[in-house]
Amino acid sequence: MARLNFCMNCSKKLKGRIDKKFCNDFCKNTFNNNAKAPVNNLMRNINNALARNRKILENCFSDNKSEITLSKEILFQLGYNFNYYTGTLLTENNHVYYYCYNIGFREGPQGEIYLSKMLFTNFDSDINLKPTG
Numbered sequence: 001m002a003r004l005n006f007c008m009n010c011s012k013k014l015k016g017r018i019d020k021k022f023c024n025d026f027c028k029n030t031f032n033n034n035a036k037a038p039v040n041n042l043m044r045n046i047n048n049a050l051a052r053n054r055k056i057l058e059n060c061f062s063d064n065k066s067e068i069t070l071s072k073e074i075l076f077q078l079g080y081n082f083n084y085y086t087g088t089l090l091t092e093n094n095h096v097y098y099y100c101y102n103i104g105f106r107e108g109p110q111g112e113i114y115l116s117k118m119l120f121t122n123f124d125s126d127i128n129l130k131p132t133g
């Protein structure tokens, strides 16, 4: 193993063991946290976008309906980000639903959006995830 002469975090001259990369735990932790920062930021931004999307979809429902129709324009206006979803579902009618956690949607031929909400009463069952159309 080649010896590092300088701390990978602060560039101070290293003393002691030949396999040292950092002068102390603070430098080691700082270096590792900085190295992870981009992916942590990416994940936080995507998680936030997903949470925001789910809230937008949730707010479209009133009463205790599990399926509604609205225009895609409304979702755009509410700030829905179509790039992020948690899963897809292919129905028996060959429609692809894009799910954001418990709420999925598909786009109809005229740009209408069919929303389908999974009911939490049977959260363990996949049956309620299936939209009717």
Ligand SMILES: [Zn+2]
Residues within 6 Å of the ligand: 007, 008, 009, 010, 011, 012, 022, 023, 024, 027
């Ligand atoms: Zn250091």
